[in-house]
Amino acid sequence: MPPFDEYQQKIIKDPAKLSFDYVPQTLVHRxxxxxxxxxxxxxxxxxxxxxxxxxxxxxxxxxxxxxxxxxxxxxxxxxxxxxxxxxxxxxxxxxxxxxxxxxxxxxxxxxxxxxxxxxxxxxxxxxxxxxxxxxxxxxxxxxxxxxxxxxxxxxxxxxxxxxxxxxxxxxxxxxxxxxxxxxxxxxxxxxxxxxxxxxxxxxxDNYNKEQLWDILRDRTELALYPGTIEDETLELIADIASEWGDARFGIELLENAGMIASEENLEMIAPDHVRSAKAMTHSVVTESNLQSLSDHMLLALLGVSMAIKSKAYITTSEAEKAYALASEEFGESPRAHTRYWEYLKELDGYGLLSLKLSGKGHVGKTTLISLPDIPSTALSEKVREMLGSRGLG
Ligand SMILES: Nc1ncnc2c1ncn2[C@@H]1O[C@H](COP(=O)(O)OP(=O)(O)OP(=O)(O)O)[C@@H](O)[C@H]1O
Ligand SMILES: [Mg+2]
Structure with a gap:
C-alpha cells in the first residue's frame, strides 16, 4: 500500500476556494x-x-x-x-x-x-x-x-x-x-x-497592501482551517504581493505556503513557508515560462530589465544597446537587428514585456517597452539565474 493515507492536510480545508476560477460571493474593495x-x-x-x-x-x-x-x-x-x-x-x-x-x-x-x-x-x-x-x-x-x-x-x-x-x-x-x-x-x-x-x-487599480490583506483574510477564512495562519504571516504575504498589487500572486503564495507547511506535517503556516513559496512562484515570470525561452530571448529580456531600472518606459534602441551589453556579459555575440525585433515581439506575446507605440512627447512614432508586472531587479535576478543554470556566463 502506498503511504498516501498517512499524508495529512491540516491546513487547507477547501482547496477549491483557492483556485483561480472560484468566484467569491462578495469582492472586497471592488x-x-x-x-x-x-x-x-x-x-x-x-x-x-x-x-x-x-x-x-x-x-x-x-x-x-x-x-x-x-x-x-x-x-x-x-x-x-x-x-x-x-x-x-x-x-x-x-x-x-x-x-x-x-x-x-x-x-x-x-x-x-x-x-x-x-x-x-x-x-x-x-x-x-x-x-x-x-x-x-x-x-x-x-x-x-x-x-x-x-x-x-x-x-x-x-x-x-x-x-x-x-x-x-x-x-x-x-x-x-x-x-x-x-x-x-x-x-x-x-x-x-x-x-x-x-x-x-x-x-x-493595483491593490495596496491593506487591501490585499483584507482579500487574503477573507480567502483564509473560506479555505483554511481556523487558526492555521497568524495575522503577521498574512501581512508578510500581503506585503510581498503588494509589490505587484496582484491578488492572484497573494492567493498563490497563501496556497503554496500552506502546502509546504503541510508537507512538513505542521499545523500552522510560518513566515519561512511564505518565503519558500515566494521563491517557488511568480505570476508571470515562473521558472517554466523562462525555461521555454531561447538563450538570446533571455538575453533580450535581461537587457530590457537592466535598461528600464529607474524608468517606466524605454525605447527599443535603448533596449537593444542593453541587449548587446548583456550578451557580452554572458560571452555571446548579439544577433542582428531584425532578429532582435522578433525576440521583442515574442516576449510581448508571452506577456513578459509589452510593446506600444509612443504618443506625445516623442518625435515621430517610436516603439516603447514596458515591464507589465514585475520589478526589474527581480526580473534581472531570475533571468541571470536561468542563464547561469544553462552554463552561460
Ligand atoms: N476584490 C477581490 N476580492 C476577492 N478576491 C479577489 C479580488 N480581486 C481578485 N481576487 C482574486 O485574485 C485572483 C486574481 O483575480 P483575477 O483573475 O480576476 O485577476 P485579473 O485582473 O483577471 O488578472 P489577469 O489580468 O492576470 O487576468 C483570483 O483568484 C480572484 O478571485
Ligand atoms: Mg483575468
Whole structure:
C-alpha cells in the first residue's frame, strides 16, 4: 500500500476556494468598480439597450473575477425585474479565433454543436436564432481580448458590435464586456477604434497592501482551517504581493505556503513557508515560462530589465544597446537587428514585456517597452539565474 493515507492536510480545508476560477460571493474593495459597471448596464434592463464596457488593469487586479460576479448578480437582478438575461464568458487566450469564440457561445445554448463546417457569418446567425428563441439579452464577456485581436484581428469584434443593427428600433439582444490589461486604444487601429467611441472603461487599480490583506483574510477564512495562519504571516504575504498589487500572486503564495507547511506535517503556516513559496512562484515570470525561452530571448529580456531600472518606459534602441551589453556579459555575440525585433515581439506575446507605440512627447512614432508586472531587479535576478543554470556566463 502506498503511504498516501498517512499524508495529512491540516491546513487547507477547501482547496477549491483557492483556485483561480472560484468566484467569491462578495469582492472586497471592488465596490466602486462594481457600481460603475452596474450603472453602465442598468440600461440593458431598464431601457432595452445593448451596452459595452471595457475593463482594464494590471495582472491580478480582479478583472476576470469581477466580470463573473457581475454577470451572475446582474442576471439575477434582471430576471427579478422580468428581463430574461444570460451570459457567456470566453477566455480569448484559449480561444483566439472568431470560430472558436462563436463555438463557445453557441455551445452554451446547444451542447454538442459540431465544431466545424460553418462560416463565422453562419455561426453569428445561429447564435442570433438561439438568443431570439429564448427571448433573452446576452452578455458576452471576452476576457484577454488583446490575444484574440493580435491573433485574428478585429473582424469578430466588429461583427459583435453591429449585432443589433438590424433590430430596427426593436429590443437589443447583445452586450459586451471586453477585458484586457492594456487599454484598448493601444492595439486597435483608428478605424475600429471609432466604433468603440461609446465604450465605457472601468479602470482597475493595483491593490495596496491593506487591501490585499483584507482579500487574503477573507480567502483564509473560506479555505483554511481556523487558526492555521497568524495575522503577521498574512501581512508578510500581503506585503510581498503588494509589490505587484496582484491578488492572484497573494492567493498563490497563501496556497503554496500552506502546502509546504503541510508537507512538513505542521499545523500552522510560518513566515519561512511564505518565503519558500515566494521563491517557488511568480505570476508571470515562473521558472517554466523562462525555461521555454531561447538563450538570446533571455538575453533580450535581461537587457530590457537592466535598461528600464529607474524608468517606466524605454525605447527599443535603448533596449537593444542593453541587449548587446548583456550578451557580452554572458560571452555571446548579439544577433542582428531584425532578429532582435522578433525576440521583442515574442516576449510581448508571452506577456513578459509589452510593446506600444509612443504618443506625445516623442518625435515621430517610436516603439516603447514596458515591464507589465514585475520589478526589474527581480526580473534581472531570475533571468541571470536561468542563464547561469544553462552554463552561460
Ligand atoms: N476584490 C477581490 N476580492 C476577492 N478576491 C479577489 C479580488 N480581486 C481578485 N481576487 C482574486 O485574485 C485572483 C486574481 O483575480 P483575477 O483573475 O480576476 O485577476 P485579473 O485582473 O483577471 O488578472 P489577469 O489580468 O492576470 O487576468 C483570483 O483568484 C480572484 O478571485
Ligand atoms: Mg483575468
Amino acid at each position: 465596490d466602486k468598480e462594481m457600481q460603475r459597471l452596474f450603472s453602465i448596464f442598468r440600461q440593458v434592463v431598464e431601457g432595452g439597450l445593448g451596452q459595452r464596457a471595457f475593463l482594464t488593469g494590471n495582472v491580478g487586479t480582479g478583472k476576470s473575477v469581477l466580470s463573473k460576479r457581475f454577470c451572475l448578480d446582474f442576471q439575477e437582478w434582471g430576471n427579478e425585474k422580468g428581463k430574461g438575461m444570460d451570459f457567456v464568458v470566453v477566455n480569448c487566450r484559449a480561444r483566439n479565433t472568431p470560430a472558436s469564440v462563436l463555438l463557445k457561445i453557441i455551445d452554451h445554448f446547444d451542447k454538442g454543436f459540431p465544431d466545424r463546417g460553418f462560416s463565422t457569418t453562419e455561426m453569428l446567425e445561429i447564435m442570433r436564432k438561439h438568443i431570439n428563441r429564448k427571448k433573452i439579452h446576452l452578455i458576452v464577456v471576452l476576457d484577454e481580448i488583446n490575444v484574440l485581436i493580435k491573433k485574428s484581428g478585429t473582424d469578430l469584434l466588429y461583427a459583435l458590435t453591429r449585432f443589433d443593427e438590424e433590430s430596427l428600433g426593436g429590443e437589443h439582444r447583445l452586450s459586451l464586456i471586453l477585458i484586457s490589461q492594456r487599454p484598448v486604444y493601444e492595439f486597435l487601429d483608428p478605424a475600429t477604434l471609432s466604433t468603440f467611441k461609446r465604450t465605457n472603461t472601468v479602470q482597475f
